[in-house]
Amino acid sequence: MMKIKATALLAALALAASAASIVPATAGHNGCEAMHALDPDHDGTMDWHEARRAAKHLFYALDPDKDGTLDLREVSGRVGILSFARFNPDRDRTLDMHEFLELVKYRFERANRDNDGTIDCRELNRLAGLRLLRVLQ
Numbered sequence: 001m002m003k004i005k006a007t008a009l010l011a012a013l014a015l016a017a018s019a020a021s022i023v024p025a026t027a028g029h030n031g032c033e034a035m036h037a038l039d040p041d042h043d044g045t046m047d048w049h050e051a052r053r054a055a056k057h058l059f060y061a062l063d064p065d066k067d068g069t070l071d072l073r074e075v076s077g078r079v080g081i082l083s084f085a086r087f088n089p090d091r092d093r094t095l096d097m098h099e100f101l102e103l104v105k106y107r108f109e110r111a112n113r114d115n116d117g118t119i120d121c122r123e124l125n126r127l128a129g130l131r132l133l134r135v136l137q
């Protein structure tokens with residue numbers, strides 16, 4: 001009886017663990033899956049050139065009025081108010097392309113833990129990598 005209970009408990013735990021590992025993927029936070037779109041030369045990593053390209057693409061997508069700037073509302077869920085203020089040195093309430101790319105570059109460098117100039121999917125899956133991902137796609 002005890003043995004059956006323990007087995008059932010283990011099965012439940014295993015199920016919970018696999019469910020937990022599935023959640024980030026379905027929520028779009030799986031760095032390794034995201035890497036496909038961010039690695040057009042298919043060398044398995046994202047260099048700054050590739051990240052910059054994705055970031056510029058996102059900038060245009062988030063700027064539907066095409067005024068060349070992003071306000072706090074347009075980057076909500078991607079850039080917090082403190083980051084926004086930090087990368088908006090001219091305090092004009094918007095991020096222009098240059099300011100936005102400075103922010104992305106900062107997150108890129110934070111995410112690149114081994115300092116090898118590229119982001120691999122393991123790095124992308126860490127917290128700093130997910131923060132970077134939010135300003136890339």
Ligand SMILES: [Ca+2]
Nearest residue numbers: 039043045046
């Ligand atoms: Ca690449």
Ligand SMILES: [Ca+2]
Nearest residue numbers: 088092094095
């Ligand atoms: Ca600005």
Ligand SMILES: [Ca+2]
Nearest residue numbers: 112116118119
């Ligand atoms: Ca790296």
